Amino acid sequence: QVQLVESGGGLVQAGGSLRLSCAASGRTFSGSAMGWFRQAPGKEREFVATITWSVGNIYYEDSVKGRFTISRDYAKNTVYLQINSLKPEDTAVYYCAAGARNDYRSLTAYPYWGQGTQVTVSS
Numbered sequence: 001q002v003q004l005v006e007s008g009g010g011l012v013q014a015g016g017s018l019r020l021s022c023a024a025s026g027r028t029f030s031g032s033a034m035g036w037f038r039q040a041p042g043k044e045r046e047f048v049a050t051i052t053w054s055v056g057n058i059y060y061e062d063s064v065k066g067r068f069t070i071s072r073d074y075a076k077n078t079v080y081l082q083i084n085s086l087k088p089e090d091t092a093v094y095y096c097a098a099g100a101r102n103d104y105r106s107l108t109a110y111p112y113w114g115q116g117t118q119v120t121v122s123s
Helices: none
Strands: 003-007 010-013 019-027 035-041 047-054 058-060 068-071 078-083 092-100 117-122
Touching: 003 092, 019 035, 019 117, 035 068, 035 078, 047 068, 047 078, 047 092, 058 068, 058 092, 078 092
Parallel strands: 010 117
Antiparallel strands: 003 019, 019 078, 035 047, 035 092, 047 058, 068 078, 092 117
16 A cells, blocks of 8 residues: 655745655655645645656746755655745645656646645745
8 A cells, every 4th residue: 555644844934944755655656756736725736846766857846946856765765845935825735746657747647645744834
């Protein structure tokens, strides 16, 4: 059984930083990607960033480039999202997703999802 467990969310002031973690168990994701999506209140879930597990290709949503950094740790089967210079508009539930083999920016490409971790940015 595949499980994705996110951690690292919280309440932070604007300009601060957080590092989100997503630990995967039950399988590895060689040949596919693990990534992050977010869903703000009243909005649809949107793509944030993804990394292909084997090659390490990285894709970001344009609005987070330069502030968000995605990375992976093979040994821990974990993907991270470093978020710097947080803004109030970054407030959302951040979801880890895994298993996409193409169309990496699409929710429907990912068969596995975590439960989400709340990030709240105060102004």
